Amino acid sequence: MVTVPSRNVAICLFVILLCFASVPLFGDKYFVKLALRAIIFSIFAMSLDLLIGYTGLVSFGHAAFFGLGAYIVHLVSPVDESLNLFICLSLTLGLTAVAASIIGAFSVRTKGVYFIMVTLAFAQMMFYFFFNWPGAGGSDGAFIFFKPALKFGDLTVIDLDDGHTLYFFSLFAWVACYILLIFVLRSPFGQVIQGIKINEHRMQGLGYDTYLYKLVSFVIAGTIAGFAGFLFACIDGFVSPGLLGWRESGIAMVMVILGGQGTLFGALLGSVGFHGMEEIFREPAITGVIAEHWQILMGIFVICVVLFLKNGLSALITRFDSKAGEDV
């Protein structure tokens, strides 16, 4: 496990982020939106990596917080004007944190395969809740007419309705989340959760209340996923129950594995890789008649990743790291 990005990783990250930053300068509208989705899903997958790759909690219901974050933006935004960005963001983060602590309090009691099933079941519960609740648009989903913005009188500082503003805001958010998680993992707390992943009994023997540490990790991950959901809701200004579904949770897991678990930055590689493959599979010029049923190719791709790509794409970068520079 690498908690300090090595020099190679730092260089690669810098190059990738530079590429992302230049996309709005050259790319057309469709491509910018695609890159934006990749960034936001990468934040989502990165939060899941904190659970899977560092705490050893394989959550299969992480989309519950992603979708909840998106729905909160819809629920708190007034229909006739945009809400203050800071108020909207703090409400989103606060409420997803509360939801994550409630769901976490139940699910973290369980271990292993029980944890997988219980997180999945709770996420489905949230899915059906929003699916059946007419107040939030029910199964049709709902629109956010005015996206959050930061205004002082007539002066608009940040307006997420603007595509480029949202793009750079999300890119900045990615860097912020990455740095935050690096600090979390380097802190004593981060050392304890990594110890729990390797040997929970020993950590208990050392006197740590592992339940509490796992719960806090779950809440941090859930809150960051909620943040990703907040950004996602701002892309099209549309939310639907599908965002909380198990398919989204599965996709986030695929991204973590594709990028390499326990690396954090792997989530970015995984997300870019996943979105890239999705675009290729859906392109009739490349896949022909199967393009309409591209999910078949995606399924085969997922199976191949699991069977053949053991350490994920990030291993392509970290294999060149010198052993001395590695922080284990």
Add this chain to the structure above:
Amino acid sequence: MDASFLLIQTLNGIQYGLLLFLIASGLTIVFGIMGVINLAHGSFYMIGAYLALSLSTLTGNFFVAILMGTLSMAIIGLALEWLFISHLYKRDHLQQVLLTFGLILIFNEVQSIVWGNDPHGVEIPQFLSGSIPLTDTLSYPVYRIFVSAVCLLLAGLMYLIIQRTRLGQQIRAGSTDQEMVENLGINLRLLYAIVFSTGVTLAGLAGMIAAPIESVYPGIGEQVLIISFVVVVIGGIGSIKGAFVGAIAIGIADVYGQVFFPDLASVAVYAVMAFVLLWRPSGLFGRSL
């Protein structure tokens, strides 16, 4: 709200619970013995339902369709075990979850290519289509009784096989200590193939006999999968007895929830699960972890 209405709802709950048991029992033995968590289990239910649809229109006889369907499900199970699942035995849960997630994506698209996305209905066979009058206004359909009877029969058969036969002995031993079983000269790979194929067949059979009650549409498998997970978690993973108790409890909770609290029905089942987990984190009959 009188007694016969309550009786009908209870019968519905038990019938739904028994159907869930058929699905969940496969899920729980596959995990208990092979240590594989199989997300694609719901897809087998879906495939079963669609097979019942196609085969009963093809042959014109529902029972011939079920017989042919059961046979095909067993073969599908063996093929999948050989192609995919056998690579997962030594892998961790995360990889199992992802590989079977990939399988779901494939199955769902295959379903939409072969059968399209419209919902279909399957007709109830003539002599089971009647209903038994309970009062002047209320009656209970014969087909639902038939479904319950089939499920009970299979549950009994499963109990006998597991408790009384040599194969059952090996299955029970396999769930306790795999290495020891292998050392005793039992072909574990063959045992796994049989167990997995049985699980697939049971889920497919559940889909086939449920097809006339519920309409057949894309996504039926996913709903059933999640509920089966709840059942397995409540009963304790690997415990068939637990799956039975859990399935009946969830069946009744779901039906009562829909009757008495229609707004909260979809949440009722998960509330039961949360309560059980608070009380016993590894399920009612599960080994403590």
